[in-house]
Amino acid sequence: MPIISGFSKLSKESKIDWICDHYLSSNKNAKQVLANYWNSDSKLQKLHDEFTENTISNYYLPFGVAPNFTINHETYAIPMAIEESSVIAAASKAAKFWNDKGGFKAEVLGTKKVGHVHLNYKGDAQKLKDFFNQIKSQLIIDAKPITKNMEKRGGGILDIELVDKTDQLDHYFQLHCTFNTKDAMGANFINSCLEQFGQTFEREAEKHDAFKENSPEVIMCILSNYVPECLVRAEVSCDINQLGKTKEEAEKFVRKFKQAIDIATIEPYRAVTHNKGIMNGIDAVVLATGNDFRAVEAGIHAYAAKDGQYKSLTKISLKDQKFRFWIEVPLAVGTIGGLTSLHPLVKIAMEMLGKPNAEELMKIIAVAGLAQNFAAVNSLVTTGIQKGHMKMHLMNILNQLKATEGERLKAVDYFKTHTATHSEVIAYIEKLRA
Numbered sequence: 058m059p060i061i062s063g064f065s066k067l068s069k070e071s072k073i074d075w076i077c078d079h080y081l082s083s084n085k086n087a088k089q090v091l092a093n094y095w096n097s098d099s100k101l102q103k104l105h106d107e108f109t110e111n112t113i114s115n116y117y118l119p120f121g122v123a124p125n126f127t128i129n130h131e132t133y134a135i136p137m138a139i140e141e142s143s144v145i146a147a148a149s150k151a152a153k154f155w156n157d158k159g160g161f162k163a164e165v166l167g168t169k170k171v172g173h174v175h176l177n178y179k180g181d182a183q184k185l186k187d188f189f190n191q192i193k194s195q196l197i198i199d200a201k202p203i204t205k206n207m208e209k210r211g212g213g214i215l216d217i218e219l220v221d222k223t224d225q226l227d228h229y230f231q232l233h234c235t236f237n238t239k240d241a242m243g244a245n246f247i248n249s250c251l252e253q254f255g256q257t258f259e260r261e262a263e264k265h266d267a268f269k270e271n272s273p274e275v276i277m278c279i280l281s282n283y284v285p286e287c288l289v290r291a292e293v294s295c296d297i298n299q300l301g302k303t304k305e306e307a308e309k310f311v312r313k314f315k316q317a318i319d320i321a322t323i324e325p326y327r328a329v330t331h332n333k334g335i336m337n338g339i340d341a342v343v344l345a346t347g348n349d350f351r352a353v354e355a356g357i358h359a360y361a362a363k364d365g366q367y368k369s370l371t372k373i374s375l376k377d378q379k380f381r382f383w384i385e386v387p388l389a390v391g392t393i394g395g396l397t398s399l400h401p402l403v404k405i406a407m408e409m410l411g412k413p414n415a416e417e418l419m420k421i422i423a424v425a426g427l428a429q430n431f432a433a434v435n436s437l438v439t440t441g442i443q444k445g446h447m448k449m450h451l452m453n454i455l456n457q458l459k460a461t462e463g464e465r466l467k468a469v470d471y472f473k474t475h476t477a478t479h480s481e482v483i484a485y486i487e488k489l490r491a
Contacts, residue, residue: 065111073113090114104399120345120402122409123148127160128291128424135425136406137341142453144337147432148425158295161427163420169215169286170389172247174232174255174278180271182221185230188268189219192261196232199257200250207246212239214250230273232258235286240415242348242391244280251278282352283359284387289416291423292383293431300380311380313438314373318382321369328368331430332361335370335384338429342422346410347396347403356387371430384427388419454482464489 058079064072073091081087091114096102106112123145124134137145155161178185197204197214204213215235222229232254236247255275262268301307321331336354343350361367374381392415396403407413410421451472455465464486471485 069106069113072111076113101401108396108399118344120406121145123152123425123428125149125156126152126421126424126428127156128163128420130160131411133411133421134409135342135421136345136409137338137425138344139337139341141337144341144429147436148338148428151428151432151435154431155293155295155428158293158299161291161293161424163289163291163424165416165419166288166290166385167286168237168416170236170238170243170247170280170284171286172234172236172251172278172280174234174251174258175276176230176232176258176273177228177276178230178271178273179228180268180273182223182230184267185273186219186221188262188265188273189232192257193217195261196254196257200253203246203249203253207238207241210239212237212241212243217254238391240392241394242352242389242415244349244352245394247280248278251280254278282356282389284356284389285360285363287387287389288385289388289419289423290383290385291420291427292381293427294379294381297375297378297380310438311375314434315375317434317438318369318371318373321371323368325367328361331434332358332370334433335386335426335430338425338427339386339388339422342425343390345403345406346390346392346418346422347400347406348390349395353388353390356389360387371427382427382431384423384430386423386426388422390418390422391415392418451477451482454479455486458483458486460486 061075064075067075073088077084077087094114094117096105096115102115105115118138118140121137121139122134123137126133126135135148137148139145196217200214207213213236215237217235218233220231220233222231232251234247234251234254236243236250238246255278258273259275262272297311298304298307300310321328336357339353339357340350343353357370358367361370370386371382371384373383391397392407392413397407410418413421451469452465454477455468460468467489468482468485472482475481
């Protein structure tokens with residue numbers, strides 16, 4: 058295929074023509090499919106086009122709602138953007154299950170975010186430490202034009218530390234910087250502060266007597282998406298006997314449920330899938346509220362491995378006939394700035410949630426993850442995961458088979474009492490057509 062120069066300068070129509078001519082030539086409907094997903098409102102389409110670069114269409118995800126969540130005695134309908142079957146249904150079922158048992162409780166344990174100025178220095182470590190102590194206040198002063206508005210909102214720079222990492226990498230030091238960004242996710246704010254720290258550091262080092270031969274060099278300045286001190290906990294609890302129709306049934310359920318969590322705690326193969334289910338709930342709310350799900354994913358999975366082995370994010374306690382199930386996850390999210398101020402559906406999502414601040418949104422997101430995990434493990438240790446999942450997935454299979462409305466109605470009725478595997482659905486539709 059040809060290399061193109063100046064692709065970004067082409068109009069959207071010309072970009073589409075080039076892509077279709079060179080990469081989609083066998084698909085005669087490609088242009089129409091791309092055009093079908095444009096927004097008919099030209100202003101709204103222009104807004105979407107400017108979210109990123111080289112746009113040729115819009116990629117839609119279903120925007121759904123999981124109602125009936127009681128969190129800290131407040132009721133929520135939680136917006137979720139996700140393409141996977143059964144996720145919203147499972148979360149909704151968990152919400153309903155816990156409503157008469159006190160609902161969900163959630164609290165923010167910390168809001169500290171992190172960034173680094175990464176340094177290379179080949180000289181005497183003590184000279185670098187002395188120099189840092191002399192200029193630390195200047196680093197903060199020079200960043201004042203960046204931090205003044207954040208400080209008005211109660212946030213800003215929390216601290217800057219010089220960290221010696223030379224035992225792990227030759228000549229490597231870092232400025233470990235912590236921030237409170239209040240209701241903003243804060244990536245741009247943190248990166249701007251870090252770059253200013255780097256400029257000040259190098260400027261001051263150039264004129265310092267200690268560095269005539271070996272001057273410290275700034276390698277890069279960048280925030281971290283690992284935020285173990287920007288942490289939220291969500292939990293549910295009840296008497297064990299509330300988890301079954303009989304005492305024996307409740308005790309059997311609790312025993313199997315705990316064993317499932319214990320397995321995910323010691324077995325990484327299980328833990329990855331276990332936590333993926335948690336992220337079904339978390340990512341769906343993060344996406345619906347215009348936040349960065351890639352950053353959240355990376356930070357949470359790093360947190361799951363913080364003790365040296367990847368393990369379950371959820372934990373369980375059975376004590377004094379009480380069932381307690383909880384999750385602690387790092388969440389750097391915002392309710393102002395970025396898409397939260399631009400995307401019309403994000404605005405709807407925020408309004409649906411009562412226009413939460415960042416800490417309130419952290420609680421809601423953590424609850425969605427816990428609910429999703431409870432529902433998944435509940436299914437696994439009772440009916441099995443496929444019964445509910447494939448029931449929700451049935452429509453996707455019928456759409457793939459281009460089932461008529463009559464075939465769909467008959468299939469839905471039939472699979473109310475039969476397992477809806479992919480092969481069974483195909484066989485049923487073929488039987489109808491025969």
